[in-house]
Amino acid sequence: MAPVRQRDPSVERTEEYEEFMKKLEEYHQKRGTQLEREPKVGPRHLDLLRLYKRVVEEGGYDKVSDTKNNKLAWRKITSEFFPWSNAVTTQAFIVKSAYYKNLAAYEITHIHKKEPPPKEILEDLTAKGGDLLNRTVENYFPRMNRETENLINGKDAYDSDTEQKTPGNDKMDIDEPTSAGRMTRALRHAPPQRVLFQPDVSSSRQGRQSTTGVNSPAPTSVNGIYSGSGTSMTTIANYEPRQQVPSAVKPVVTPGNNLNYYKDKASRMLAAKRLGRPIAPRGMMLPGTGFTGPNIYIRAQLALQSSIVEEQAYALHHLVKISHERGDKYRFDGFPGLAEALIDKGLQVASLFWDIKLRISYDDVENHEEPHVLNGVQGTRNLLQNIQNFPLRDTYDDIQTEEFAAEMGRINEAGLVLRNMVMMEENAQYLSRLPVIRDFITVALNLPPRTATIELKHQALEIAEQLTKYFVLGATDPLYQSLLNQLYCDDRGAIITALRALGRISMNLEVNNRLENVPDKLLQRIHDWLLIDDEELRNGCLDFLYQFTASVDNVELLLRSVHIDSLINQLVRLLLHNAPTTETKERSRAVTKGGPSPETAPKLSIAIIEQFLEYSEPERSQQWLRTCFEDDPSGEITQIALWQAYNDCFKHALETRPNISPLMPAKDFITNVSTTFPGATAQVLNTGTTHKYTIRGIRPRAIPVDLRGRPYIRCDWHVEPLTGRACGEFAKSPAEMWDHIVLAHLQIPRNEHGRFDPSAPGPPDRRYTCNWGGCGRFSALGEESPHHVAAHIKTHLPDSTPLAAHRLKHNRTASPTTDLRNPYGLNNAKVWMNTQTDERNDAAGLPLASVLVLRNIARQMAKLESEDGGWVARTFGTVKEQLYFVMAHNLSLREYITSLTRAIAAAGG
Structure with a gap:
């Protein structure tokens, strides 16, 4: 048997394909038309990107659709797209229509650079028309039916003057012997009356010669249309009526004409009786001999509700596929008993691990105190106590019987079907009204810690995540x-799914979710999880904390359980999680205050020069020029x-490090300037006696850049x-600037480890002072230590952290060459x-969840009393400056931070 040929994927979803489809979808939204992303041609889907490239390669839609020059x-x-198709003609029109509806206007815009026709005469019409590049509203008129055209022209809707006669219509015309034509074309004539020939039987037989002399009766004239002409009389005289055809009669089988049939029938009935087979009455079909049976949905439900293992396996196999692919067609409310049967199958897992x-x-009268009975009407309240008393079976992960593995597989399939179906909101609402679903989730989550139970536990957690928003769950x-x-x-x-499920309790109900009796150990674990760089875990923790901090008692418990200052600081740090830094204006050149632009290149530190030495020519000179x-x-x-x-910049470095590649020659260096700055040109100026060689188009930076x-x-x-020269x-x-000042200006030596030790006492006759921008912090005599x-000098240097950008006001100086309000060279940025x-x-995301938790904590803290003062002032006092920075620079959270700061201010913080 030949191997089955594997079918290639219909659409190759590459990055190019996704980018093309995104542009195409935006184009259709702007045009006001509907895009069909993957048109279906037979059993496969059509790749629009590949089709677009192929049609454009042929010259476009108009050229491909030109039937005069290129018919096929x-x-x-x-x-080419469907090489194994047997209906190329039909599929060709489908492909053409798909291109016409989705890509024709896009081709006219992007390939031919023209304005496409309006959608009323393009996408709203069929793909039969062509010549799209020349189609306009003025020259293109869609084809109308004959009745609409007659009404537009002022004629009757059914006027036949404009119709062309067909051969069929010619045959229907009646030749009128005495008239030149039909009296009117608008009305239909009654058929002519004919008089049948009646031979004269009274006379004897005539001879051959006298036969022509016999006259037939003349026909009666109707409305003066017929007359007694010779031709008409001969036609009527030769008329003969049509002979009657006998009707086909089906013979009836009787013992008289087919005795063997009855003998064979008696033999068949006798044989069926001996074999015990049923004998179907005449006209009735036996089961399996033509009945199609119920559809797959009913078939799967009935098979699941049966107690036959093979039928349940068949049902669960198909239910998994149906719930995944056609969950919207298979709802619990349309198939009563399906949800209960799935839950009952899932609860059978208890027999595998407990005895x-x-x-x-579902009987209220029955005693539900027995440990193996679950209350299907109100739910089992003491289920956890019963589970703790269940006798445990000896089950091991490394040794399992075939029956155990097969049954566990069916139970996992039942849980997967429930999980898939509750993803639809209608199914989740239906299932939340069944108290037994809570018992199933509880049993699944409390199964023994075995490898075989992991899958069912995760399915139960995902079911709980979709259902807890409809539950009211108390502390017990x-x-x-x-x-x-x-x-x-x-x-x-x-952990993440459980946190989400707990955070969603009563979310769709008017009842508040209090989340009571949470142990201190769990609160500390949640606090620690916020420190882990895991966005999904942090989201789950913040969802839980948002619900938890909505209660005053819970916030009081939180203050006793965790280090609240550490929690607040971490939540404040998350306010700028993944926040990119952008500027409204580009960095402009630094403006020198009080003087002209510099005439020489800026002086760079040794560390910057060492960075340039890592490059070879000409990259080294290019980077130096840009800096x-x-x-x-x-x-x-x-x-x-x-x-x-x-x-001069690299002279000292080249003398101390001979292994560095030398500088490029002067001629090549001057040429490289024009390569680095396209606007710079080398010029020669004639001053009369000498020539001046200059480069025009560049100037030294006041502040170099990296x-x-x-x-x-x-x-x-x-x-x-004295002179103020810096x-x-x-x-x-x-x-690096601090190291430069300590080494070059304060002249504090390094220790044996190569580090500065400002704490070590200096020489007895040495005094230290600060000369940064004319600083007057210390006296003229200076300091001994x-x-x-050195610690004071750090206050002059800018802070590189984002949250401390507003502290730059401390870096004030009397220097005439630097704008200290803008030390980074930003002008109005x-x-x-x-x-x-x-x-x-x-x-x-995380920033929104963090600010909501902070607001809850601030509001609930205001309701608590403390002997040492308010909790809000003690907790939020250290982070107020950071909150104001976020409010000033984060437009997304500005309104939320404003409400948070108002809550802090209202509490006296």
Whole structure:
């Protein structure tokens, strides 16, 4: 037997395909038409990207649809997409229609660069028309039916003057011998009356010669239409009536004409009687001889409700597929008893691990105190106590019987069907009204810790996640206690799903979810989980805390159970989770205050120069030029000065490190300037006696920038206090600038480990002071301890953390060369750190959940009393500055932070 050929996938969903479909969908939304993403042609789907490329390769829709020059173009393209099809002609029109509806207008816009026709004369019509590039509203008129065209022309809807006669209509016309034509074409004539020939039987037989002399009776004239002409009389005289055809009669089988039939019938009945087979009456079909039976939905339900193992396996196999693919067609309310049968099958798992057989009772009179009886009307309240007393079977994960594995597989399938079906809201509402579903989830979550039970536990947790929003669970409810116990396990998936289920309790009801009696140990675990860099786990914890902190008693318990300051700080840090930093304006060149632009290249620190030495020429010179110079159409610098600045920058490094590749020659360096700055040009100016070689189009930067365009930090240490001349060296970070000041200006030596030790006492005759921008912090005599001076110098340096950007006001100086309100070289640039939003442009994700939890805590803390003062002032006082920063720079959370700060202020914080 030949192997079955595997069918290739219909659509290749590559990155190019997804990007094309996104653009195509946006195009149809703007045009006001409907896009069919994957049109179906027979059993397969059509790849629109591949079809678009193929048609464009042939010249476009109009060229492919040109029947005069290329009749079979669409068939050829269709055969390439569906090579094994037996209906190419039909599928070719489907492919053409799919291109016409989805891609024709897109092709006209993007390939031919024209405005496509309106959708009223393109997408709203069939694909029979062509010449789309020349189709307009003025020259294209859709084909109308004959009645509509007559009405437009002012004629009767059924006027036949405009109709062309067909051969069939010619045959229906009646030749009238005495008239030149029909009297009217609008009315239909009555058929002519004919008089049948009646021979004269009174006379004797005539001879042959006298036969022609016999006259037949003349026909009666009707309305003057017929006359007694010779031709008409001969036609009527020769008329003969049609002979009657005998009707076909089916013979009836009787013993007289077919005795053998009755003999064979008697033999068959006798044989069936001996074999015990039923004899069907005449006209009745026996089971299995033509009955189609119920559909698969009813068949699966009845098989599941039976006690036959093979039938249940058949039903569960098909229910898994149906619930996954056609869950919207298979609802619990349309098949009564289906949900109960699935739950009953899932509860059979208890017999595999405990020596007990659970049974559901829907009788209020029956005693439900027996441990194996579940109350199907109100739910089993003492189910957890009963489970703890169930006798445990000896089951092991490494040794299982075939019957155990098969039964566990069927139970898992029943749980999977329930899980799939509750994903639809109608099924979730229906199942939430069955109290026995809580018992099933409780039993599944309290199964012994075995490998075989993991799948069913996860299915039960996902069912609980969809149903708890319709439940009211008290502190002693078995399901509530079972969900809390899942937080003690080490399974990440089980913990996250349990947190979501607990956070959704009573979410769709008017009853408040109090989440009572949560152990202190669990609250501490949730606090610790917030510190883990796991967004999904953090979301689950915040969902739980949002519901938990809605109660004053719970917040009071939270204050006793966890370190509240640590929790508040972590929630504040999450307010800027994954917040990208953006600016409303690009970084502009730093403006020098009180003087012209610099004439020489800025002085770079040794660390920056060491970074350039890692590059080889010409990349080294290009990076140095981008760091120290910028485009300026009016700027100008001499070639000698530029080359000298480049050599002076790397002269000391090249002398101390001979293994570094040498600098490029001057000629190549000048040529490389134009390569780095396309607007820069080398010029030769004739001054009369000499020639001046310059480069026009660039100028030195006041503040150099790194390879990513970020400005470096300038050293404003006054090396000559009397004249105010500053050091002017640039460093790439505050830490590097501090090292430069300590080493070059304070001259504090390094220890044996290569580190500075400002705490060590200096020489007895040495005094230290701060000369940063004319700082007057210390007296003229200075300080003996370099530790105080070095610690003070850090206050002049900018803080690199985002939350401390507003603290730059401390970095004030009297230097005339630096704008200390803008140490990074930003002119009127507003920095935004907006977090993620949803489709309605509202805040979402971890930042939103964090601010909601903080607001709950602040509101509930205000209702508590403390001997040392208010809880709000003590807890939120240290983070108010960070909250204001988030409110100023995060537009997504601005309204929520505002409500939080109002709650803090209302509580006296």
